[in-house]
Amino acid sequence: MPKISKKFLTIWAPVLLMFVLIVALSLIGLYYSLKVSDGIGLNTKKVSVAAGENIFYKLGCVRCHNIKVLGIKGGHVGPDLSGAYSDVEKVYRENVNNFLKYPSGTMYFVLMFNKLSKEDRKTITEELKKAQEIKNKTEK
Ligand code: HEC
Numbered sequence: 001m002p003k004i005s006k007k008f009l010t011i012w013a014p015v016l017l018m019f020v021l022i023v024a025l026s027l028i029g030l031y032y033s034l035k036v037s038d039g040i041g042l043n044t045k046k047v048s049v050a051a052g053e054n055i056f057y058k059l060g061c062v063r064c065h066n067i068k069v070l071g072i073k074g075g076h077v078g079p080d081l082s083g084a085y086s087d088v089e090k091v092y093r094e095n096v097n098n099f100l101k102y103p104s105g106t107m108y109f110v111l112m113f114n115k116l117s118k119e120d121r122k123t124i125t126e127e128l129k130k131a132q133e134i135k136n137k138t139e140k
Pocket residue numbers: 040056059060061062063064065077078079081083084087088091096099104105106107110124
């Protein structure tokens with residue numbers, strides 16, 4: 001075997017392989033993160049007809065959140081939003097509307113490429129306030 005080829009095989013081939021692997025993995029990661037954000041994606045085409053006009057279905061929030069007191073059953077990736085109206089103020093020291101405008105934690109990534117419109121934020125805040133009121137009543 002010629003000298004150069006051996007050097008190539010023992011040093012550069014592994015380095016190259018690692019490089020290709022890293023690039024491939026980043027591309028796969030990027031693909032899935034875009035796919036997910038399209039899924040949660042405030043993409044009204046994917047809305048089920050049964051869900052009607054409810055904002056949490058329309059915007060895909062139900063993929064990760066339940067809102068039990070409003071009878072909304074969804075995923076369990078995120079917390080039940082029944083008490084989010086108060087919880088957000090306690091945890092993030094700001095109201096839901098501002099939290100959704102300048103989100104942190106997981107919601108930062110959820111909304112990174114899907115900024116909510118002012119109208120949507122307002123509707124969500126109103127709905128979560130309603131949920132909170134029902135929750136407070138039923139817990140007494
Ligand atoms: C990909 C899953 C996912 C989607 C989709 C999603 N969320 Fe979340 N959300 C989370 C997770 C996880 C948390 C928990 C907070 C954290 O860990 O940062 C959270 C937290 C929240 C909170 C704070 C709740 C609390 O009690 O602290 C609110 C409010 C919220 N989400 C609203 C929404 C709204 C409105 C939508 C739809 C526009 C939505 N989320 C879509 C995953 C999601």
